[in-house]
Amino acid sequence: xxxxxxxxxxxxxxxxxxxxxxxxxxxxxxxxxxxxxxxxxxxxxxxxxxxxxxxxxxxxxxxxxxxxxxxxxxxxxxxxxxxxxxxxxxxxxxxxxxxxxxxxxxxxxxxxxxxxxxxxxxxxxxxxxxxxxxxxxxxxxxxxxxxxxxxxxxxxxxxxxxxxxxxxxxxxxxxxxxxxxxxxxxxxxxxxxxxxxxxxxxxxxxxx
Amino acid sequence: xxxxxxxxxxxxxxxxxxxxxxxxxxxxxxxxxxxxxxxxxxxxxxxxxxxxxxxxxxxxxxxxxxxxxxxxxxxxxxxxxxxxxxxxxxxxxxxxxxxxxxxxxxxxxxxxxxxxxxxxxxxxxxxxxxxxxxxxxxxxxxxxxxxxxxxxxxxxxxxxxxxxxxxxxxxxxxxxxxxxxxxxxxxxxxxxxxxxxxxxxxxxxxxx
Numbered sequence: 001x002x003x004x005x006x007x008x009x010x011x012x013x014x015x016x017x018x019x020x021x022x023x024x025x026x027x028x029x030x031x032x033x034x035x036x037x038x039x040x041x042x043x044x045x046x047x048x049x050x051x052x053x054x055x056x057x058x059x060x061x062x063x064x065x066x067x068x069x070x071x072x073x074x075x076x077x078x079x080x081x082x083x084x085x086x087x088x089x090x091x092x093x094x095x096x097x098x099x100x101x102x103x104x105x106x107x108x109x110x111x112x113x114x115x116x117x118x119x120x121x122x123x124x125x126x127x128x129x130x131x132x133x134x135x136x137x138x139x140x141x142x143x144x145x146x147x148x149x150x151x152x153x154x155x156x157x158x159x160x161x162x163x164x165x166x167x168x169x170x171x172x173x174x175x176x177x178x179x180x181x182x183x184x185x186x187x188x189x190x191x192x193x194x195x196x197x198x199x200x201x202x203x204x205x206x207x208x
Numbered sequence: 209x210x211x212x213x214x215x216x217x218x219x220x221x222x223x224x225x226x227x228x229x230x231x232x233x234x235x236x237x238x239x240x241x242x243x244x245x246x247x248x249x250x251x252x253x254x255x256x257x258x259x260x261x262x263x264x265x266x267x268x269x270x271x272x273x274x275x276x277x278x279x280x281x282x283x284x285x286x287x288x289x290x291x292x293x294x295x296x297x298x299x300x301x302x303x304x305x306x307x308x309x310x311x312x313x314x315x316x317x318x319x320x321x322x323x324x325x326x327x328x329x330x331x332x333x334x335x336x337x338x339x340x341x342x343x344x345x346x347x348x349x350x351x352x353x354x355x356x357x358x359x360x361x362x363x364x365x366x367x368x369x370x371x372x373x374x375x376x377x378x379x380x381x382x383x384x385x386x387x388x389x390x391x392x393x394x395x396x397x398x399x400x401x402x403x404x405x406x407x408x409x410x411x412x413x414x415x416x
Binding site: 060128 | 265266270271272273274276286287288289290293294303304307309310312336339340342343344345
């Protein structure tokens with residue numbers, strides 16, 4: 001039934017075999033195991049893998065956009081990109097589908113303890129979130145306060161408003177507490193952000 | 209109101225200024241102007257830009273996934289990627305949001321005249337389309353018969369079924385005619401594939 005491309009393991013198979021392979025045990029004893037010193041991107045990627053394999057949602061991080069200039073094709077070896085440049089992205093990092101809804105979000109970390117600096121969001125991200133909102137996507141940000149070990153899932157509408165406000169350089173912790181759904185790190189998934197999405201969807205349904 | 213990143217034009221601004229700039233006039237006189245010798249990817253990208261600027265849909269092509277190994281940071285110049293490798297994608301090339309619906313599709317060309325070879329679809333694309341279908345996304349393929357100058361928008365459910373069928377190596381033109389919505393090249397957008405999507409959405413609504 002399945003037509004494998006000749007001689008190559010698919011990404012899918014790799015996902016399945018490596019997903020829960022134990023990592024090199026270099027975490028300190030005072031670190032919660034489920035956290036394993038991952039950064040926010042790793043936490044979200046692991047959560048997305050979990051959601052994917054459990055058939056709960058299909059969300060992927062977009063690859064870094066790269067302009068490829070020169071590629072070598074060595075004999076008996078795979079192609080090597082020898083010259084390339086980073087291009088500016090035109091979207092957020094993550095999108096996908098969940099229960100018929102389009103999801104789109106950006107994830108950011110800060111070491112601050114009392115506020116999140118708005119300059120961490122780039123104009124193209126704000127524009128993209130606005131456009132997706134107009135198309136009735138479920139759009140949000142995930143902000144991690146590293147020092148506080150707190151995670152906020154915030155509707156894009158609030159973030160866009162704050163970003164566009166004159167003389168406003170950050171969202172305070174109090175504002176985020178008031179306008180977000182706070183989530184806690186778990187084991188499977190690492191970061192259960194779909195719990196917050198479920199609440200956004202309930203609100204959308206109520207308003208219809 | 210708008211916080212521009214220092215010294216950089218955003219992608220968005222570039223889009224707006226270059227989108228409808230006339231291209232170098234090297235098309236032959238017997239070529240339809242709206243077509244301009246573009247390949248299918250270019251036709252879809254132009255259509256997506258049109259849909260984006262008209263605020264009709266937000267659909268982007270995903271960047272080619274690349275594993276970056278070595279980057280040089282020359283003085284007074286931008287970073288150069290000196291060693292990188294192509295990675296296998298785990299999704300289709302295009303996704304986005306339209307009227308609250310999640311869209312996901314793959315685009316393929318063939319020079320054949322009577323059938324489309326199924327080996328042109330890779331396993332990871334078929335798996336990804338199946339997963340998105342389960343999440344109630346609007347999933348399809350756009351197939352261009354280059355020699356015939358015909359374009360078919362085919363529901364992913366049909367393509368997946370054909371791909372999984374034993375002893376079936378291609379979809380015949382007749383099958384595609386029967387199971388697709390055929391679209392014609394236009395001027396703006398170049399390839400009005402959302403017309404076909406509208407029909408898919410009507411069917412989804414009827415079945416609810």
